[in-house]
Amino acid sequence: MRIVLTGGGTGGHIYPALAVGKQAQQEIPGTSLLYIGTTRGLESKIVPAENIPFEAVDITGFKRKLSIDNIKTVMRFLKAVSRSKQLLRSFKPDVVIGTGGYVCGPVVYAAAKLGIPTLIHEQNVVPGLTNKFLSRYAGRVAVSFEASIDQFGGKHVLYTGNPCASQVVQADRSKGFASLGLNNDRKIVLIVGGSRGARAVNEAVFDMIPKLSGLPNIQFVFVTGESYYEQAKQRLPGENVPSNLKVLPYIHNMAQVLAASTLIVSRSGASSLAEITALGIPSILIPSPNVTNNHQEPNARSLEVAGAAEMVLERELNGDDLFRRITSIVTSPQRLASMKEAALTLGKPESASLIVTELKRLGGRT
Numbered sequence: 001m002r003i004v005l006t007g008g009g010t011g012g013h014i015y016p017a018l019a020v021g022k023q024a025q026q027e028i029p030g031t032s033l034l035y036i037g038t039t040r041g042l043e044s045k046i047v048p049a050e051n052i053p054f055e056a057v058d059i060t061g062f063k064r065k066l067s068i069d070n071i072k073t074v075m076r077f078l079k080a081v082s083r084s085k086q087l088l089r090s091f092k093p094d095v096v097i098g099t100g101g102y103v104c105g106p107v108v109y110a111a112a113k114l115g116i117p118t119l120i121h122e123q124n125v126v127p128g129l130t131n132k133f134l135s136r137y138a139g140r141v142a143v144s145f146e147a148s149i150d151q152f153g154g155k156h157v158l159y160t161g162n163p164c165a166s167q168v169v170q171a172d173r174s175k176g177f178a179s180l181g182l183n184n185d186r187k188i189v190l191i192v193g194g195s196r197g198a199r200a201v202n203e204a205v206f207d208m209i210p211k212l213s214g215l216p217n218i219q220f221v222f223v224t225g226e227s228y229y230e231q232a233k234q235r236l237p238g239e240n241v242p243s244n245l246k247v248l249p250y251i252h253n254m255a256q257v258l259a260a261s262t263l264i265v266s267r268s269g270a271s272s273l274a275e276i277t278a279l280g281i282p283s284i285l286i287p288s289p290n291v292t293n294n295h296q297e298p299n300a301r302s303l304e305v306a307g308a309a310e311m312v313l314e315r316e317l318n319g320d321d322l323f324r325r326i327t328s329i330v331t332s333p334q335r336l337a338s339m340k341e342a343a344l345t346l347g348k349p350e351s352a353s354l355i356v357t358e359l360k361r362l363g364g365r366t
């Protein structure tokens with residue numbers, strides 16, 4: 001089967017596409033993939049590193065306010081549609097899957113106009129602008145939360161969960177420990193501000209660093225985000241880094257590291273939540289207030305209500321409170337166990353397979 005994957009900007013749109021691609025390669029021998037993204041998005045780095053052929057179209061997002069830039073964006077969209085049609089005619093996919101982010105717009109639209117079967121995947125409780133637009137043209141809409149079904153009018157919508165869930169449950173936790181240079185018996189508290197890092201989360205971590213030596217048996221792994229790493233190194237000269245803290249710019253083997261983690265402090269991007277629930281990791285979630293329609297808060301709320309997570313709003317976040325919350329969870333086996341159980345009930349590890357089954361159906365393989 002020949003599959004075009006498209007989606008991008010942030011990891012939250014890219015990793016679901018890659019998870020579906022990998023699942024298709026496992027289930028359908030001889031599957032060929034082509035990823036279409038932009039050169040500006042994280043996909044231009046992440047996808048080639050996975051050895052998947054990558055082509056780029058030039059496109060930017062629409063501004064929500066009326067603006068002259070939007071006229072330029074329309075022109076760029078039309079150009080990108082014609083470039084997408086060229087790429088699709090030459091690759092001849094059986095099916096195209098879009099996982100959100102504005103690059104999906106021209107690619108999925110072009111595919112629909114060429115009569116190629118299409119599926120879009122929505123990761124968040126509240127759908128993104130591009131997916132809302134594309135739902136009129138796509139053959140199927142796969143959603144990650146049951147609560148989103150009605151937002152797409154119901155009829156060609158399928159509740160699949162987020163395919164990132166399927167990748168992490170196959171991960172080898174001992175490789176996660178080994179990659180961090182740690183023994184398997186360590187309790188890891190992983191702190192990560194989404195795929196690009198988060199300034200506010202980082203600040204709270206800087207504030208609590210002097211207290212970390214109070215939990216000598218806990219290993220803290222602090223992922224700053226690539227763009228904040230240099231600054232973090234300046235603020236944390238070697239002698240100020242406690243021995244139970246590792247500071248990293250980005251984690252490339254996240255599935256393995258997650259599988260090794262006891263507790264995670266995280267933004268509430270949709271893919272992260274799918275991974276956390278599939279593995280049953282207790283979490284402290286700090287929704288980003290800088291996203292469209294504040295969509296990370298409903299994402300986080302869905303875990304909080306189930307008892308799988310504590311939610312801290314960014315405006316209430318500080319180092320003291322964060323440290324107190326981490327300590328109270330990580331030192332209580334009962335609390336860890338009940339949060340784990342609650343998280344697992346929300347996980348959908350079969351997600352990638354459900355989507356591949358649908359792709360086969362759309363591509364006429366079943």
Ligand SMILES: CC(=O)N[C@H]1[C@@H](OP(=O)(O)OP(=O)(O)OC[C@H]2O[C@@H](n3ccc(=O)[nH]c3=O)[C@H](O)[C@@H]2O)O[C@H](CO)[C@@H](O)[C@@H]1O
Pocket residue numbers: 010011012013015100123124164192193194195196223249250251252253254255267268269270271272273275288290291295296
């Ligand atoms: C700021 C922003 O616009 N965030 C959005 C973005 O999330 P963003 O890309 O930040 O976050 P997600 O949580 O959805 O996905 C992050 C992905 O990156 C991976 N990862 C992260 C850090 C790291 O060091 N290594 C690594 O591999 C995670 O395991 C996960 O698979 O898309 C999501 C899906 O539409 C949305 O829900 C988020 O609101």
